Amino acid sequence: MNTVLERPQTAASTLEDFARQHLDALVTYAIHLTGTPEEAVEYVTAGMFYARHFPPASLQRDGRAILYRAVTRAARQHQHFPPQRKGVARLFSKRPPLISLGSSAADANRINTAKRALLATEFSRRSALLLRDLAKLSYREIGVALECSPEAASRLVAAARREFGSIYRDISI
């Protein structure tokens, strides 16, 4: 007997609910991960786009972690959405209008010592640090988001804190 799974459209409402619930946190995470609100919006959009392909079961099982995983993958691989044109044609391409995030994004984009130190850390450590201390994800969820084991996530977080603290103390005098 064939087991017929539900169609992705059925899970889309769940994805939409998850996305609306965690969109603020996702955008905040992406802004501090990338440093620019424009890229953050594109990465979050790309992550949402790819999250449509995740099975409903994984969405139910992993919850918000799978959204962070999609956004992190998009940021790591520089997958803008819509994709950036390459070649000479990009000079003539009409960019879609930017999505304005309001004044809070400008505040988040303001550079201070902590952000400078954060942007100086390595990408995976930066993402682990943000997922743990900003998004308050558990080690298991961080493992899902960064596609590693919870033990590796714990080591990543510890190393990220050490690197971030070292850089922060160096540049904060």
Place this chain on the structure above:
Amino acid sequence: MKCSLLTLSCALDGELSKERQAELESHLVTCERCRTGMRYLREETERISQLVKVTVPAGTATALLERAKVIAAAQPDAEGPIDPPKNAEAESDRTLVEPGPDPFNLMGIGSQPIDIAEPDPPAPATPDSGPVEVVAPTDSAPVDSDLEVFRRAPQPDLPAMPAPSAPDLALDPLQETPGAPADNWLITVNGTPQAGHLDPAEMGTGTAGGPPQVRAGAGPAAAEAPVNDLWQVPTEESEQFPVFMPLPGALPPDEAEPDRPAERLAPAPGPSPDPDPDSIPPVASEGVVGGGWPDSEPEQSTPDREEMMQVALEESAILGRDDLASARSSVQPSEVPEEPDRLGPAGIPPPPSILRAQEKGWSPNADLNLGLPDIGASKPPLDALARSADRTSPLAGSAFKDDEPRPSRSGFTPVRPAAAAAAGTADRAVPPPSRRAPARLHEGRDSRDGKPPLARGGATPRSWTKTATIAIAALAVVMIGWTLTHHTTTSPTPGTNVNSPSGSKATPATSPTPPPSTAPAIALSGTQSFGSSGSGYQVQNARYGLHQNGTQLWVVFQLGSGSGAPKITTGFDGAQTLYVEMQGVAAGTAVAQPPPGELVTSVQPGHVAGFSGAVYILQLSRAAKVSGYLLSGSPTGPAGERVVLQLQ
């Protein structure tokens, strides 16, 4: 229990088991290092958690989810559920390409689409619509006013494209339907709304095959080009790009190659961008260069023509006619038959060998220009073909007549016939290069002559030498100027480690600062300066801190507000007395003393003759290296300049 940063981090996150947590707490009581580490970890956690949170407006969130097709997937339109695209690149490419006009067809030439049905009812024309513009339909869901997100347009009235029969994919919810029809869009052509179906293959996605349904940018002329299977019928456009078109029956059956119609339809090959040197036909005989005519044609002897040419050259040398073309013109009218205007059906059909040579990128004109004796004489039809091809070449642009001076490439100096004749090398005189025969042919000619080959593009080695000489001279001038400027206004780079005191093991000073205007009473060694000029500052306090694992002592003088960057000069009087002169800075009333046991034992203000501004005398417990720089106001600390001295 061993000290472990991982354990501390896990404990901070509450991820340790109860037993391990109890062990750690008992360990923290006795281990100062772990307590410090725990405090640092807490501080860093607080710093990250204090980063600014972003609140996305509701309308923006909706727009973002619509752009990501999350909402659209949850709201199927009248045509049924929307299948996910094959990949994001394909779908987003369509999103990028559709809204704007063709970037290479901005003038709207040939932009009439075909096979587009009229919508019912027609949408209002966009005032600023381009030649072909895809806009969101007016009856779609309302879009946030701040955004114009291109969305799927439910078009129940439009004729739906028949989707190919797709296999039953119910077993895999993630499987996409191959060949499913793409989105329907409203298309306005010059402001007139039309509806059509954009085929993904037309948009370059490659997700579906078959002929395109909408050919945006392809005009009726292109669509109705009269092309048969083997030959291209000359049109008005083909006048600029001549095609070698043998008349039917001109080619023998073995040359027809009916199995290669694509090459037959291609225009005449111009000069290859990087032709193979081996493709240049070798010297067939003395004075005749190139592939020549087929072997079936008899070789014509040219002694009379050579004699006439020599006479013409001598006459031109005597009369001062330095133009090779005039010499040619004096010979050719009576000898060369009337040339056709261009190649093609109205001209002389070229033989198959010429066609083959043309396909290899060989230009008969260039090879004919390699030597004087065969100019326009030995092969009249070939010369006619060559000059005709030169005039009608797409690379030639405007036609040059033989009696007109041709523009020479930069660095190329054609050998004039008179000079060549005077030098006894008239047979090597070279006319100006043909535009269809670029440098590659001259390379071959020069290599045969034993000369170094010319650079690509016609530049001679001499021109390169001149250019290189000029570049080197300019670089030398820049370096001299930079050196003079550097020595006159010395300002060491901040943060460089220089200026060790005498007697220490450090590297001696490399660029000492010029002494102040008035000779100081103390001769300092290892002086170092940074900053330029400033005023209005005052020393508020001094701070001390260990960095780089305790190997560096940082002494920070916090200055108040002022203008400019005060000039700071440091120097040693002996090995353990460091003078810090701050020009434009007033001394502070009370400066904190360093903690005991550090490298700096005391910091006292002082007055030294010849020094201006505040002077501080730092007593060191041992010889040390010092480097310093200025820092602007800290975002988290007080504003104003800071003088940072790193002692190691």
